[in-house]
Amino acid sequence: MLILSLAPTDARASELEEIKRARSIIAESALTIQLLLEARIPSVFAEGLLEDAGEQLGSATEGGRLAPEMIAELKSAQSAIAARDAASLNQIVERLHQLERQHE
């Protein structure tokens, strides 16, 4: 009973999950780009990670579980990944982090 009483409601929980996942993927992408620019990782490694990140963000936008504003943020993130813009990605991460706090 204690465990069940702590459980969140479904739809809100589902959206929060997606926001958290996306936030992390975007943050991982930002770190990857930063390390690539500092020549601390080879481009083959970075390209592989960023390609995976782009695909995961793409699946999230098509999932139908997110509000339009969230989808817009994820699409901006995809563009920033393509442009190798770590600064923009970090800004998106901060905004998503604020959004998570509001949901929690």
Added chain:
Amino acid sequence: MTPDASLKLVGEVRDLQIVDADGTHCGIADELEFEGDPGKKLKVRAILVGPGAYQFRLPKWIFSIFKRAFGDASVTIPWNEVAHITGRITLKRPGGAYGLLKAEKRYAQIVRRIPFA
């Protein structure tokens, strides 16, 4: 432990690995066969090995699956062919002498077709 020492037959003998005199794995003691008459002493007569031996230990629908995959044959090993029992049952002669290891030979023919087997 030897076959004449005190044993719990169901808990300590049934379901033990059987190895032959060469140390080859030859199956599991799937069931035990007893002999005796009313009022007389019950003795272990043989160990039964194979799907046919454990068919009555499984629900019918599960055994029907086993039967399709492995058949329902079983092999009888006389109790006096047991050399000793420890964490496994060791027999006095090679497994082939009892009619064991036939399925291994069939599958071995398949594996031998693979290079460097």
Added chain:
Amino acid sequence: MSNLLEITLGIMTAMGGFVDMSELVFTAQAGARFLYALIWVIVLGTIIIIVFGEMSGRVAAISKQPVFNLMRQRLGLKFGLIVLVAASIVNLITCAAEIGGIGIVMQLGLGIPYRLATCLATIALIATVWFLPFKAIERIFGLLGLFMIAFIVAAAAIHPPWNEVVAGLLPNIPAHLSGNLLLTYAYFVVAIISAVVFPYETYFYSAGAIEEHWSKKDLMVNRLTTIVGFILGSLLAISILINAAVLFAPRHIDPQMVGTSAMEVAIPFGKVGLGFALLGMFFAISGAAIETCLCVAYGPCQFFGWKWGRYVRPSEAPRFTLLWIASFVLANLIVLTGVDPLNLVEWAVVSAILVIPFSYLPLLLVANDRKYMGEHVNGKIANFCGIGSFAIVVVAAIAALPLYFLTSGGQQ
């Protein structure tokens, strides 16, 4: 001298083979989300695997009974069969997760497309197991897995707050956690225990002891390998957690991609560090893929008494040979369906904890049976630790599914 060499190699092999996909994923996420608060769970899991690892080696050496035969004997044919099927499914899913992990590492390290990489890896693993004897397989992957030491070196180099690391060694619940996060914390406790205590490690260790014809004289090797080897191995897992806490948490990273963990070493040491990390991950995960695949084959063979083992030629243990080849192929097919390896890891970890109590109970029973173990039966300390560890895994098993569903696999 040769005994000392044997012990040293055994310890190093146990250390190098400790980490697999599940530890990589869960310890990194644990550090990123809860900083140092879950270190104690890795320690607890290590104690449990030491207890049951040592027991399985001792039982194998003295009674010559491998785990799946113990399962049949102690749980009975019907119930034992259910556990066999469940364990085989868990091992197969885990093998698929490991093959997926190898594919990711090859893609990131060499630029090989993911699906092609998993197929190449599967072929290479089949060839490895086909041609190499058991001891060589164990040693090669265990020792080369020691490239993972790069994570320990990185943890030292980034100067974590050691007072907080030490505090994390003791059981604790972080203060001010919301209801959701409390559930998620509990889920990570269960998941990390499961990841560290994965049943395939005991199955493989026990089978190895029998393949190498262990006897009374090997009991000291058994004890030292499990105790020292697993403790050193747990340092690898703890270092992954520490690195994530220092490097990922401030960046709001909660690793969702396997390759991110390798960046723990790239941040302090650049490309060379990344190379070591990827090599370590490659060999550690490959070793785990081989172990889990062989365990899929060990299960039915030990349960039905068929010939098994890599100590004989493939054609001399034909059903065992066909089973492990089929397992590799099936595991790769699972990966080729496109399922995310992280999802496979999740399912493997949750389903493994459900099987663990039924794998360990027969071991505990036989280890206490003087008829099979003679003077090497469990003493008071072994029993205290064994029963205590068993109680912990039972509690974890009961909590696993409710926590998985309530937290959506720790994503809340």
